[in-house]
Amino acid sequence: MGKPFVGRERELDQLLAGLDDARAGDGRLFVLGGESGIGKTRLAEEFSRIAAERGVSVIWGRCWEAGKAPAYWPWKQALAQIDADFDLEAKSHRLEDRNEESRFQLFEIVANFLRKSAAEQPIALVLDDLHAADESSLLLMHFLARGLASAGIFMIGTYNPDEARVTPTHSHLLARVTQEGTRLFLEGLDKDAVAALLENLTGYKPPQSVVDTMHEATEGNPFYVQEATRLYMTKGDLRRPDYSVGFRVPEGVKDVVTRRFDALSDELREALSIACVIGRHFDVSLLAEVCGKEADRLRDLLGQSVRAGIVEEASSLGNYTFTHVLLRETLYEDLTPSHRMRLHHETAQALEGLQREGDEALLGELAHHWFKAAQAGDAYKAVSYAVRAAERARSLLAFEESARLYRRALKVVGQGGFDRSMAVGLESALASVESEAVSSPSEPASIGPNVFVKEADFWTVEFGRERAHLRNTKGLGYLARLLANPGRELHALDLLHTVREGTTGGAMEQPGAEDELRIGPDDAGPLLDATAKAAYRRRLRDLQEELEEAESFNDPERATRATKEMDALTQQLAAGIGLGGRDRKAASQAERARVSVQKTVKEALRKIDEATPALGAHLRSTVRTGTFCSYTPDPRVPTEWKL
Ligand SMILES: Nc1ncnc2c1ncn2[C@@H]1O[C@H](COP(=O)(O)OP(=O)(O)OP(=O)(O)O)[C@@H](O)[C@H]1O
Ligand SMILES: [Mg+2]
Structure with missing residues (x-):
């Protein structure tokens, strides 16, 4: 029996209608956005199944989420499915120059190839996980999307907006690709679909109370539903009608996943922790080598994790894949930086x-x-491989990817221990590829400053040519505060406790903004004075930068120091704004703040999407929510706000 598929009728209908248009010669592009685990890949798979039944040739290109694939990787995969002899690399070598013009020619070659193939048999092309695509692949997608109308090609791209911020250029390219098509934003499954999924997973019709609890806790995220169900299947019995007594779903999908890992044997957990460093996909003999274990023993262990639904065997022998990227990420995040x-x-x-x-x-x-x-x-190896990969990307006319790799090499060289001439050589190579790379893809020009202002119970928002009035919610308040502090990391606790209904969320330096720290009727706890709080937050911001830098320079000691200090400060800040209590409590308050801010901002974005789609797209590609939240517009595209 195949995997169950529930709900999503409306989206599937839209995709299939688009496919009909494409088959009639009017090409279509759909971009499926949504948080991790919401079901983008699954929807694209279900669509592919139906399209294939209708005689369409469905081809997939997947971007690698962990580890770095070579330039144009998703395209190479996809094109090879149409014709194994289509060699993008050979075609790029045949072009005379290594400049933007030759890249244009290369893109034309791909477009003609696809057009010709589509004329023989209709094509549906799925590019999964565009947030992890190299920028050159996005450029090619944009190029093709523009010429779709006449080509009769159907394309689907999927991406997770929370991740689509690898670089500003990347997120702007993605926005440009999206503008060429229809964006479908996947929300959680509704209650009926959650009930159907639960029934499919357990084999029993779940009592309504279990459905309600599950739907509320997971907000209908099917991955979350699955993992929580698995957890309860191993720990308790979901089928008992009275199960609802004491039935609770852990807060946060990673929490559920962590608990599932806790149930594994130490030996298996250790093997998986090593596998997650290799990547989402790993090979058993490589894993055996890194683990120092016999491959046969590992196969046994992996067999257990296949049964537990954590990894699955890929089509080629000895290859395994984490069933979902969140499983891999949870394990990876659990390792210390030095490990x-x-x-x-x-x-x-x-x-x-x-x-x-x-x-x-x-x-x-x-x-x-x-x-x-x-x-x-072995910094030398890091530089040498980065340079080799950069050269290769350049020979493929993937200038952006090449520049990224040269920058990496320079980062390592900058740490010392290298001859100055090395840096000079790298800088000149970088300058040369950068001159061919796309520099500043522009957003739709905005006219005058944009507006995000609260008056009485309504917010007036204006972006480009769009304008709307939105009823006040906390999420809009958080967004306003982020907009007022571009490029800054604000702690979720800070946001939660500074934005009350009725505030406009000013910049952090604004006099008076500090007063907002005192909040909520239930927060009568001891308050830090405004200066101390401002100092805490400044330090937190610095530490966040410190942590990012330490991580990018692979400096575990510095990273651990920064993390420790951040934890301690967060707890003090939490205590200071009246959350008080023991360390653990403060930490879990911080986690609750993260979940709550994320949820309310998500709701606000949903409203904004409906009223002002361009603003929705802009915010989705620039606002990040998590323990730290931020608004980071592309510095090269001035975006002014009247707040
Ligand atoms: N409509 C659905 N019916 C049944 N199961 C679903 C549905 N949508 C998703 N799932 C299941 O939920 C899990 C997560 O879905 P999927 O991998 O498609 O998420 P995603 O949005 O692609 O996430 P990511 O951004 O991390 O790639 C998968 O195991 C998938 O089979
Ligand atoms: Mg996916």
Whole structure:
């Protein structure tokens, strides 16, 4: 029996109607957005199944979410499914120059190839996880999307907006791709669909109370529903009609996943913790080498995790994949920075042993692992592989990817221990690829300053040519506060406690903004004075930067120091704004603040999407919510706000 598929009738209908248009010669692009686990890939799979039944040739390109694939990877995968002999690399080598014009020619070649193939058999092309695509792949997608109308090609792209901020250029490219088509934003499943999913997973019709609890806790995120159900299937019995007594779903999907891992044997958990460093996809012999275990023993262990639904066997022998990227991420985030680095180092060494001449997929992986392990002693390798991968990307006319890799090499060189001439050489190579790369994809020009102002119970928002009045919600208040502090990381607790209904959310420096720290009727706890709070927050901001820098320079000690201080400060700040209590309590208050801010901002974005779609798209690509929240517009596209 295949995996169950529930709900999503409306979206499926829209996609299939689009497919009909494409088959009639009027090409279509759909971009499926939504948080991780919401069901973008699954919807695209279900669509693919139906399209294939209707005689359409469905081809997929997947971007790698962990580890770095070579430039144009999703395209190479997809094109090879139409014709295994279509060699993008050979075609790019045949072009005379290495400049933007030749890239244009290369894109034309791809477009003509697709047009010709589509004329023989209709094509539906799915590119999954565009947030992880290299920028050059997005450029090619944009190019094709523009010419779709006449080509009769149907395209689906999926992306997770929370991740689509790898670089400002990346998120703007994605926005440009989206503008060429229809954006479908996936929300959680409704109660009926959750009930159907539960029934499918357990084999029993769940009592309404279980459905209600599950739907509320997971907001209909099917991955969350699945994981929570699995947890309860192993720990209790979801089928008992009285199960609702004491039935609680852990807060946050990662929490559920962590608990599922806790139930595994130490040996299996350790093997999976190593596998997650290799990447979402891993090979059993490579894993055996890094683990120092017999491959047979590992196969047994992995068999257990296949049964637990954590990994699945891929089509090629000995290859496994984490069933969902969130499983891999949860394990990865659980490792200490120094442990991670050591494992990247061991993976890089083992991979080197496997490398064959001209194996380009491995080159990207090697560059990735050596970079992550640069501080563990072999900075030279990190530079050398980054440069080789950069050169390769350049030969493929993937200038943006090439520039990214040269920048990485320069970062490592900048840490010292290298000859100055090395940096000079790299800088000149970087300048040369940068001159061909797309520099500043522009957003739709905005006319005058944009507006996000609260008057009485309504917010007036204006963006470009759009204008709307929205009823006040806390989420809009959080957004206003983020807009007032572009480029800054604000702690979720800080947002939660500074934005009351009725405030407009001013910039942090504004006199009076500090007064907002005192909140809520239930917060009569001891308050820090405004100066102390401002100092705490400044320090938190600095530490956040420190942490990011330490992570990008692979400096575990510095990162651990920063994390520790941040935790301590967060707790003090929490105590200071009246949350008080013991450490654990403060930490969980911070977690609750994160969940609550995320939820309310999500609701606000939903409203904004309906009223002013361009503003919705802008905010989705620039606002990040989490423990720290921020608004980071592209510095090259001035976006002014009247707040
Ligand atoms: N409509 C659905 N019916 C049944 N199961 C679903 C449905 N949508 C998603 N699922 C299941 O939920 C899990 C997560 O879905 P999926 O992998 O499609 O999420 P995603 O949005 O692609 O996440 P990511 O952004 O992390 O790739 C999968 O196991 C999938 O099979
Ligand atoms: Mg997916």
